[in-house]
Amino acid sequence: xxxxxxxxxxxxxxxxxxxxxxxxxxxxxxxxxxxxxxxxxxxxxxxxxxxxxxxxxxxxxxxxxxxxxxxxxxxxxxxxxxxxxxxxxxxxxxxxxxxxxxxxxxxxxxxxxxxxxxxxxxxxxxxxxxxxxxxxxxxxxxxxxxxxxxxxxxxxxxxxxxxxxxxxxxxxxxxxxxxxxxxxxxxxxxxxxxxxxxxxxxxxxxxxxxxxxxxxxxxxxxxxxxxxxxxxxxxxxxxxxxxxxxxxxxxxxxxxxxxxxxxxxxxxxxxxxxxxxxxxxxxxxxxxxxxxxxxxxxxxxxxxxx
Amino acid sequence: xxxxxxxxxxxxxxxxxxxxxxxxxxxxxxxxxxxxxxxxxxxxxxxxxxxxxxxxxxxxxxxxxxxxxxxxxxxxxxxxxxxxxxxxxxxxxxxxxxxxxxxxxxxxxxxxxxxxxxxxxxxxxxxxxxxxxxxxxxxxxxxxxxxxxxxxxxxxxxxxxxxxxxxxxxxxxxxxxxxxxxxxxxxxxxxxxxxxxxxxxxxxxxxxxxxxxxxxxxxxxxxxxxxxxxxxxxxxxxxxxxxxxxxxxxxxxxxxxxxxxxxxxxxxxxxxxxxxxxxxxxxxxxxxxxxxxxxxxxxxxxxxxx
Numbered sequence: 001x002x003x004x005x006x007x008x009x010x011x012x013x014x015x016x017x018x019x020x021x022x023x024x025x026x027x028x029x030x031x032x033x034x035x036x037x038x039x040x041x042x043x044x045x046x047x048x049x050x051x052x053x054x055x056x057x058x059x060x061x062x063x064x065x066x067x068x069x070x071x072x073x074x075x076x077x078x079x080x081x082x083x084x085x086x087x088x089x090x091x092x093x094x095x096x097x098x099x100x101x102x103x104x105x106x107x108x109x110x111x112x113x114x115x116x117x118x119x120x121x122x123x124x125x126x127x128x129x130x131x132x133x134x135x136x137x138x139x140x141x142x143x144x145x146x147x148x149x150x151x152x153x154x155x156x157x158x159x160x161x162x163x164x165x166x167x168x169x170x171x172x173x174x175x176x177x178x179x180x181x182x183x184x185x186x187x188x189x190x191x192x193x194x195x196x197x198x199x200x201x202x203x204x205x206x207x208x209x210x211x212x213x214x215x216x217x218x219x220x221x222x223x224x225x226x227x228x229x230x231x232x233x234x235x236x237x238x239x240x241x242x243x244x245x246x247x248x249x250x251x252x253x254x255x256x257x258x259x260x261x262x263x264x265x266x267x268x269x270x271x272x273x274x275x276x277x278x279x280x281x282x283x284x285x286x287x288x289x290x291x292x293x294x295x296x297x298x299x300x301x302x303x304x305x306x
Numbered sequence: 307x308x309x310x311x312x313x314x315x316x317x318x319x320x321x322x323x324x325x326x327x328x329x330x331x332x333x334x335x336x337x338x339x340x341x342x343x344x345x346x347x348x349x350x351x352x353x354x355x356x357x358x359x360x361x362x363x364x365x366x367x368x369x370x371x372x373x374x375x376x377x378x379x380x381x382x383x384x385x386x387x388x389x390x391x392x393x394x395x396x397x398x399x400x401x402x403x404x405x406x407x408x409x410x411x412x413x414x415x416x417x418x419x420x421x422x423x424x425x426x427x428x429x430x431x432x433x434x435x436x437x438x439x440x441x442x443x444x445x446x447x448x449x450x451x452x453x454x455x456x457x458x459x460x461x462x463x464x465x466x467x468x469x470x471x472x473x474x475x476x477x478x479x480x481x482x483x484x485x486x487x488x489x490x491x492x493x494x495x496x497x498x499x500x501x502x503x504x505x506x507x508x509x510x511x512x513x514x515x516x517x518x519x520x521x522x523x524x525x526x527x528x529x530x531x532x533x534x535x536x537x538x539x540x541x542x543x544x545x546x547x548x549x550x551x552x553x554x555x556x557x558x559x560x561x562x563x564x565x566x567x568x569x570x571x572x573x574x575x576x577x578x579x580x581x582x583x584x585x586x587x588x589x590x591x592x593x594x595x596x597x598x599x600x601x602x603x604x605x606x607x608x609x610x611x612x
Contacts, residue, residue: 008394064601140559140603297446
């Protein structure tokens with residue numbers, strides 16, 4: 001086995017034991033709370049981990065793009081949820097091909113999306129499962145009220161090649177209770193209209209750990225939980241010792257006593273900080289902070305003694 | 307020729323006529339000011355454009371990584387500058403292979419970097435050109451004083467397989483005059499020590515247009531100038547009508563009167579805003595602003611009437 005010193009940098013290192021422990025821990029939590037787990041694979045994009053997640057008990061996987069779903073289908077994953085409005089002839093044709101080989105479900109939040117789906121999927125013997133996306137506070141996609149959800153659910157239910165699959169939301173961080181109340185209202189109104197929610201699907205790693213048995217949510221789509229990161233740690237989900245993904249970098253310059261430059265910049269470390277200060281932790285170097293990024297350089301500020 | 311409606315989204319669109327006009331304009335400016343142009347290809351990463359830049363009069367190209375340089379060498383580019391401290395056996399071996407097939411130059415700002423280069427390049431008949439990187443105010447890599455530059459220049463000059471190529475800097479934005487004074491001091495001290503600066507290389511698109519004949523800089527490495535972007539427009543370099551690269555997106559959701567969601571998020575549009583407010587301009591839609599990004603969603607806020 002090669003030594004870490006043989007690796008060219010920047011390199012992503014994955015601690016497989018930690019990732020497996022994170023998979024098991026989330027599955028145990030879901031099992032204990034009667035939740036089905038449908039991990040979001042956009043965090044890792046690796047069939048290797050998707051299969052591990054399913055083997056641990058997940059009911060299937062979640063993908064964000066058709067391209068991701070195609071890769072996972074090629075690798076043998078059998079139950080794929082694509083919670084996205086799929087629009088346009090090119091993507092609808094790929095979606096139809098995918099539906100021919102895996103158990104597929106998607107979402108819609110508009111009549112426009114449903115028109116495309118209904119025109120593409122017309123086989124009553126093999127309908128496409130469509131969940132209604134609900135904006136329960138996140139302010140992104142989704143119908144704005146339970147009444148709108150019912151309207152779309154009826155359209156789905158009446159389309160020959162579609163079947164109503166339930167409700168889906170990506171809740172605002174920390175507002176799972178508000179989302180739950182929204183979804184419960186919609187679920188009960190749908191039931192009164194004779195439409196059963198087979199699935200009520202929610203997502204977001206931090207809130208998963210706060211979801212309990214009193215929720216109407218039936219399935220959860222955590223993504224980041226497999227590797228965790230410093231944002232999750234800041235939100236109280238595990239510690240840095242639970243984080244399974246790190247970037248191995250080389251110090252390429254040390255121009256002053258308080259400044260070091262890494263060969264890992266915004267492309268290797270991400271400039272997407274989710275509001276956290278600075279750009280990363282340096283493991284094992286107390287007092288060293290990544291204070292700036294350009295594309296191929298990371299600037300580290302060293303405090304005294306670091 | 308396919309219509310724009312046939313393109314799947316998100317898609318990058320490049321207006322070739324605008325890019326060619328930007329190439330010509332920069333070359334004309336450089337020619338008028340006695341500057342050599344050595345465009346940075348990390349903006350486009352396309353041999354097609356690198357060849358156009360050289361055909362327009364550039365003396366060669368600049369790459370930020372060995373992998374980029376290898377692609378450009380494979381495509382027939384013949385003069386490549388890699389302004390980076392190259393460290394470690396794997397990269398030094400690739401650098402040596404590259405030196406065997408193109409006119410190559412690199413930079414160094416430390417004895418550690420020079421030790422690796424001197425141990426790898428030992429052929430006095432075909433030396434590697436090494437420029438000293440100077441921190442003239444940017445606060446990233448580079449020696450901190452002209453005196454340090456002279457020390458390293460002497461080490462390069464005395465290494466059998468290396469030749470001293472001059473000075474290189476990436477100046478702090480808007481502080482080109484300060485950088486120029488720094489470089490002039492170093493150049494004159496090097497000359498007094500018998501070391502000629504064959505090249506004094508500077509970079510950064512906005513400041514290129516302010517560089518004049520009174521500068522000690524002999525070559526410029528602009529990158530973004532080929533496509534421009536809203537940061538350059540904010541800095542007064544051209545207008546949105548000069549920008550050659552746009553992203554074609556689809557509105558996948560329009561959940562409220564004031565909110566639309568694009569299929570283009572941080573991966574398609576970049577979360578790297580360089581300090582600009584918000585995340586992009588929507589061409590032809592006055593009053594619409596990209597106010598939020600997640601990985602595969604862009605949130606657009608629409609003012610009244612947009």
